[in-house]
Structure formats: C-alpha cells, structure tokens
Amino acid sequence: xxxxxxxxxxxxxxxxxxxxxxxxxxxxxxxxxxxxxxxxxxxxxxxxxxxxxxxxxxxxxxxxxxxxxxxxxxxxxxxxxxxxxxxxxxxxxxxxxxxxxxxxxxxxxxxxxxxxxxxxxxxxxxxxxxxxxxxxxxxxxxxxxxxxxxxxxxxxxxxxxxxxxxxxxxxxxxxxxxxxxxxxxxxxxxxxxxxxxxxxxxxxxxxxxx
Amino acid sequence: xxxxxxxxxxxxxxxxxxxxxxxxxxxxxxxxxxxxxxxxxxxxxxxxxxxxxxxxxxxxxxxxxxxxxxxxxxxxxxxxxxxxxxxxxxxxxxxxxxxxxxxxxxxxxxxxxxxxxxxxxxxxxxxxxxxxxxxxx
Numbered sequence: 493x494x495x496x497x498x499x500x501x502x503x504x505x506x507x508x509x510x511x512x513x514x515x516x517x518x519x520x521x522x523x524x525x526x527x528x529x530x531x532x533x534x535x536x537x538x539x540x541x542x543x544x545x546x547x548x549x550x551x552x553x554x555x556x557x558x559x560x561x562x563x564x565x566x567x568x569x570x571x572x573x574x575x576x577x578x579x580x581x582x583x584x585x586x587x588x589x590x591x592x593x594x595x596x597x598x599x600x601x602x603x604x605x606x607x608x609x610x611x612x613x614x615x616x617x618x619x620x621x622x623x624x625x626x627x628x629x630x631x632x633x634x635x636x637x638x639x640x641x642x643x644x645x646x647x648x649x650x651x652x653x654x655x656x657x658x659x660x661x662x663x664x665x666x667x668x669x670x671x672x673x674x675x676x677x678x679x680x681x682x683x684x685x686x687x688x689x690x691x692x693x694x695x696x697x698x699x700x701x702x
Numbered sequence: 703x704x705x706x707x708x709x710x711x712x713x714x715x716x717x718x719x720x721x722x723x724x725x726x727x728x729x730x731x732x733x734x735x736x737x738x739x740x741x742x743x744x745x746x747x748x749x750x751x752x753x754x755x756x757x758x759x760x761x762x763x764x765x766x767x768x769x770x771x772x773x774x775x776x777x778x779x780x781x782x783x784x785x786x787x788x789x790x791x792x793x794x795x796x797x798x799x800x801x802x803x804x805x806x807x808x809x810x811x812x813x814x815x816x817x818x819x820x821x822x823x824x825x826x827x828x829x830x831x832x833x834x835x836x837x838x839x
Contacts, residue, residue, distance in 0.1 A: 511779040514743075518708070518818045593740065596706070596839065600732045604739065643741040667741075670777070674738045677766070677773035678719050678731060 552595045561588045569606045582613035590642045622663045629660045646671040710745040710815050712824035716754045726825045733838045744778045749810050781814040803828035
C-alpha cells in the first residue's frame with residue numbers, strides 16, 4: 493500500500509520537473525542548448541513536431557490548393573459509408589488530411605472516426621487492434637526520404653516526403669489509448685452536469701460567446 | 703495559416719469544455735480532441751490549473767477532480783507562475799497595454815504564451831484584440 497502511494501508521489505514529481513525543464517527550454521532554447529546539449533537533443537526526440545519542416549509556404553495553402561485538397565478528400569470520405577475505399581484512395585485521403593492539418597484548415601466535418609477508418613484501410617485492420625509498435629511501409633516508385641511527421645490520430649504518426657507523399661505509418665498502441673483518457677474529464681463532467689440539479693451556467697459565463 | 707507548434711489553454715477553453723450548455727462547448731470539445739490527436743505540446747498556467755481545479759471541485763465534487771487530474775496528467779504541461787512571471791503579468795495590466803478586459807490570470811497566460819511562443823486556446827476576444835495569436839481560428 494505504502495509502495496503504491498510512494499510510486500504516485502514520484503510520478504507527480506517527475507511530471508512537475510519535466511514541465512519546468514521544458515518551460516526553460518522554450519524560454520531560451522539557444523542558451524539551453526549551449527548549457528545542456530544532451531538534454532536539448534533528448535527533448536527534440538520526445539517532441540518530434542519540433543523537427544517537422546514546413547515545406548509549404550509559411551502563409552499556408554492558397555485558396556485554390558485548399559479547395560482542391562478538400563474536395564478530393566471529401567469525395568473519398570464520402571465513399572467510406574459504403575466501405576468502397578481502396579487502399580490507394582485511403583493513402584491519398586490521408587495525404588490530403590496531412591496537408592490540410594499542416595495548414596490548420598482541416599474542417600471538423602472530417603471527423604476523427606473517418607480518419608481512423610482511413611488509417612484502418614491502410615493498415616489492413618482497425619488502429620485499435622494494433623498491439624505492438626509497428627511501422628507500415630507504403631510501396632514507393634522511387635526511394636523516398638521522410639521529411640515531415642504528422643500525427644492525425646494520437647499514436648499514429650504519418651511519415652511523409654517533402655512533397656507530402658505518405659512513406660509509412662508508425663503506430664504506438666500506448667499512445668492510441670491515451671486519447672480516450674485525455675478526453676475522459678469532458679464526458680464525465682458532462683454526465684455529472686446531467687445528474688446535477690444545479691442548472692446554472694458557469695460562474696465565468698462572461699467568457700462564453702453570446 | 704500553418705499549424706501552431708504549442709498551444710496554451712486559457713480558463714475560458716476549460717470552462718467551455720466543462721460546461722455542456724456553454725455556447726462554445728461543441729467547438730471546444732472538437733478542437734481539444736484535435737490538439738490531443740496532433741500530439742502538440744499543450745500547456746496551461748499553474749494559476750489557470752488552480753482556478754479550474756477549484757471550479758471542478760465546487761461544481762462536480764472530488765471524484766471529478768480526480769478524473770480531471772488523471773485525464774490531464776502527461777497531456778497538459780503546467781507553466782509554473784513564479785515571482786518574475788507574476789511581476790511581468792502585473793506590469794502588463796498596470797501599463798494598460800492589454801486593454802481593460804484582462805484580469806491577472808489572463809495576463810499571466812499572455813506572459814506564458816510569449817515565453818513559450820504558443821498560441822492561446824481561448825474563447826475570450828480580448829486575447830485577439832491584444833494581438834495574441836489564438837486558437838481555434
């Protein structure tokens with residue numbers, strides 16, 4: 493019993509220290525890198541998004557590119573309802589999703605379930621059925637180098653070329669399981685709010701959009 | 703616009719997530735889900751964390767606070783508000799550079815966002831009006 497308590501306490505302390513280190517790293521990365529190069533390198537590995545390269549314009553996609561990507565994506569996801577999506581189509585759709593995500597313009601109409609299904613088509617089985625760390629390679633016409641890494645669904649990292657062609661998908665099952673845990677506090681409080689007789693809005697209701 | 707690398711969560715986003723009848727609840731839910739999926743660095747200030755913990759405790763009880771703690775552990779990093787951060791936030795308020803709609807907690811979020819070069823996940827218009835990059839756009 494006491495062992496368990498000690499373990500929890502250690503876990504909290506570790507998290508607190510990690511946050512502090514990461515804060516200092518972001519505040520002055522140059523100084524941090526000079527003083528603690530090994531730790532800076534380790535942080536780069538833990539947070540791979542920092543290593544991704546924005547190959548497109550720093551201003552994002554043009555309206556025309558955005559419309560084309562979205563329209564092509566919707567035509568594929570529309571077929572998901574009838575389960576008529578080929579592996580090749582699913583790969584193209586994931587590439588469109590990656591480009592639109594990088595541009596921060598993937599609409600919420602392309603929901604998580606659709607992206608999970610597309611990944612499932614490429615993997616050949618549902619993402620949640622993957623039990624160990626796996627890399628699924630996509631056959632390429634020519635040798636390709638991974639330049640971009642984008643996570644569309646937690647635990648499934650898309651490895652892409654410079655021009656955003658999918659090279660492989662790296663699946664980390666432990667990370668896949670983190671998403672429901674991360675979202676749990678929202679659904680639980682929703683349930684609590686239904687059972688509660690207190691129907692008042694939050695005290696800081698002034699923040700809500702009228 | 704390209705995707706922000708880091709996002710700091712303001713109390714208004716937490717309130718929207720935790721209040722089913724909040725006008726922004728659905729958007730907050732979807733947006734937060736996406737941030738978690740993208741494995742982006744999520745942050746909040748220790749001040750916001752305490753405020754939200756107090757809100758959950760008062761409104762939903764201790765069990766929900768436990769759930770919140772377990773749920774955010776390892777997902778949301780906490781930016782510790784130290785003496786310097788507090789002083790900088792106070793100076794921002796006193797100088798009037800943020801406008802009249804900011805409280806000290808909002809000002810602390812601005813200081814943290816600047817230090818981390820993060821966008822602010824917020825539904826408060828004052829952040830945008832003060833020139834702070836906000837999310838969702």
